[in-house]
Amino acid sequence: MKYITAPFRWIKKTKKAIKDFFSSQWNKTAYVFRYLFGEIGDFYRTKLAKYVDRFFGFLTHNAFINMSNTHIGFFNNKLKIKVTRYRREAFYGYLFIFLWLVGYLLFTFYPMMYSLYLSFTKSFYNLQTGITSSWHGVTNYLNIARSQTLLPLFGAYIGKIVLAVPLIVVFAIMIAMLINQPVKGKGIWRTIFFLPVIISSGPVIAELTVQNATSLPSIEESNAIGFIFQNLGSWIANPLEALFSSLLLVLWYAGVPILIFLAGLQKIDSSIYEAASIDGASPWDNFWKITLPSIKPLISVAIIYVVVSMSLYVEPRGILELATTHMRSGNPDSSQYFGYGYAAAISWIYFLLMVIIMLIFIGMVSFKRKEVKKWG
């Protein structure tokens, strides 16, 4: 008997040894991290904090501005302003968001307005003269509307987003509900489904696309799907085909939405489900009547996230890359590239399309059906 059970004991032993090894390694790393952060914290408290305080103290107590508890004095207390609690709070509030305020005006608001202005001009840049622009009216927009290369690109963009967003959201809800079931190793599943967010950068995706690894071979070679495409009009078949040929990469956008929905699902009180099951609700009812309504606000969040992150991705030979080319190689004599104004118009149309699609989707999600009133 001893000899028969020996292998099992060995297996047990090795398993334990492996487990011990890894847990000790993990403890070591965790210890190192704790130690490191603790050291940093101690260093900050004992050494650095003094200087930080002194530096920021200097910002509020100097010759130009001297802030006491009751008054703020400017220019060696020549000009004094009484400080109320409300005023002080407002002052500190603006002090903390000052960086953002400057950044917003300089790097977001002004560029937006400036590029809106540029989109109505014909603008070129060269090293000697800098930017030269002349008023051009809406000609840029008209030219884009007449363009044979840009219009199909915009169409493809709309088709891609309109088809992909519902797919991604449904997929994300499905995966989140699967992980939310009582399964083992929730951390592992989360890790797997979040991995693409970490690794998906432009060049990696481009390389995967080139090598045809963005779709399952069984989908690519399926006769049924090919048959469906042949019998549909090209206006719907083309976007569908584009979607299927990069299906897996499209699903990769679900990484963050899965976590969003998972967080929402975990917040639902389990006593609601218990009460429903006492009343005889089936899992199907549970989903439509409890789960979906409670994660409904999160669907809008997920839609915003997905639409924005899909629009941020710059396709090779896509709209945004074309805009860059127009911007960079545009010069007044060129008949192909029309400079900064044209590029600005392209990106504004792109932005407006994105916002419109997003609004339509959110409107559809938060649209409430009118309750039918039953009389009698």
Added chain:
Amino acid sequence: MGLIERYKAFKQKDRRAAKAKLKKIFYGMHLTDGLFYKIAIYTLLISFSYVYLYPVLFMFVNSFKTVQDLIDPGVKWIPTTIEIENYQRALEVLQLPQSIYQTFGYVFKVSILATASSALIGYGFAKFNFPFKRVLFALMLATFILPPQVTMVSNMIIFRDLGIMGSQGAMTYPAFLGQGLNQSIFILIFYQFFKTIPHVLMESAEIDGASHIKIFFRIALPSAIPSIVIVFLFSMVWYWNETFMTALYVGESVTLPLKLGKFIDSYELLYPDGTLGAELNEAIKLAGNMLSIFPLMVLYFIGQRQFTESIDRTGITGE
């Protein structure tokens, strides 16, 4: 009753009990705790994760293949020989140890700035009441849906005027001023966190004579370390993966992913036509891809918890 009948009855009872037991194991008390249900869930999860990770697996396996294996349709998941040379070539082409230092240096700098400024701004929005706060907060959130590509045209001109075009300043200045990549999410994370710190704590510190700035550095910031770690890790990953704006503003080969984008050109420069190993095959390119995502994978497995539980911990989606 005879012995045989009694035995039969006993058997039947036994069988019925066994049946009930089996049924309980397979179907469970409810739908959700039976064996069939478990099998279905695990099957679905495993097959979905296979589909989901197919490109990664493809990349991993094919990066070890020889040219013969690449052509041979019979070899799919297990290469006949493991070709380490692919990786050696890719290492050379990407100039690896140096370019990792370079990329980390750049990404580290930008992320530190973005994290620091997000913490300050988030604290300002969370803890103080000031005129136009709601409007400004709404504008801050709205910047999330503005793709940086929309403003790239005029930003190019502005950066040129400021003299930071073509240097890392083009990314670090906006990050420091709260306009970096996805920075409204980071500000929102800090905002949500600082709102959970009880106001009483700050007030008592104020009564003891601490200024608001001191309160921020001594009380708020040390308690926000989980948020700081999450924001820092995410901003590192996003800045690492951002290639379009970085290439436009900073330069064509600043980060590792950008070098990967020019892999073919670099390869031809290193192995000109006619030399040994001149033909670039897919396996070498995939090895380059694997190498370029390797540092991020290491980061991911160290800070795995921070990444996958970020949304639960920060609560940015709710309310």
